[in-house]
Amino acid sequence: MGKQRRGGSSESFEKVLYAKRGDLRKRIEQQRAQMTAERDPDDEAAQAVWTVERELAMANLDRDTRTLAEVEAALRSIDAGSYGICVRCEGEISDARLHALPWTRLCLECASGLARPIAPRQVHPRVVSSSSIQSALRGRARAK
Numbered sequence: 001m002g003k004q005r006r007g008g009s010s011e012s013f014e015k016v017l018y019a020k021r022g023d024l025r026k027r028i029e030q031q032r033a034q035m036t037a038e039r040d041p042d043d044e045a046a047q048a049v050w051t052v053e054r055e056l057a058m059a060n061l062d063r064d065t066r067t068l069a070e071v072e073a074a075l076r077s078i079d080a081g082s083y084g085i086c087v088r089c090e091g092e093i094s095d096a097r098l099h100a101l102p103w104t105r106l107c108l109e110c111a112s113g114l115a116r117p118i119a120p121r122q123v124h125p126r127v128v129s130s131s132s133i134q135s136a137l138r139g140r141a142r143a144k
Contacts, residue, residue, distance in 0.1 A: 010083045013102045017075050020102070024068040031061045067103070074103040086110050 035057050041047040077083040084093045086107040093107045104111070 010078050013083065013098055014075065014078050016102050017071050017078070021068065021071045021075070024064050024071065028061060028064050028068065031057055031064065035061070070103040070105070073105065077105075 035054060039050055041050050074083060077085075084098055085091070086093055087105045088110040089107065091107050091109075093104060097104060097108050
């Protein structure tokens with residue numbers, strides 16, 4: 001089974017985690033629906049804005065999906081009796097850290113000492129500012 005946390009009950013954290021899981025599931029569903037909605041942009045500027053919005057939505061969907069996986073892992077660790085135990089050093093994760101980030105798998109010391117994340121992360125698409133889109137469109141208009 002693994003180490004068990006000496007601190008207080010994980011019951012209050014479990015309620016927070018279930019609520020967060022429900023919120024994330026709703027947001028993910030809404031984001032997926034928004035991404036699949038058909039749009040017919042009027043011009044190149046509208047197309048560029050739509051593209052940026054879609055890339056941002058994809059990045060948000062990716063982040064929320066990863067957070068949902070972390071929340072579900074935390075709920076499984078509660079069931080296993082290992083909630084609040086750092087997966088790296090097997091020390092206890094402080095209540096303050098768990099209150100701030102209930103799905104964390106690392107104590108503050110291990111989290112601050114990480115050179116790279118435990119699991120490989122996907123690279124997010126570059127988010128383009130509206131001013132760079134406008135500059136590109138002006139350059140394209142001049143070239144015509």
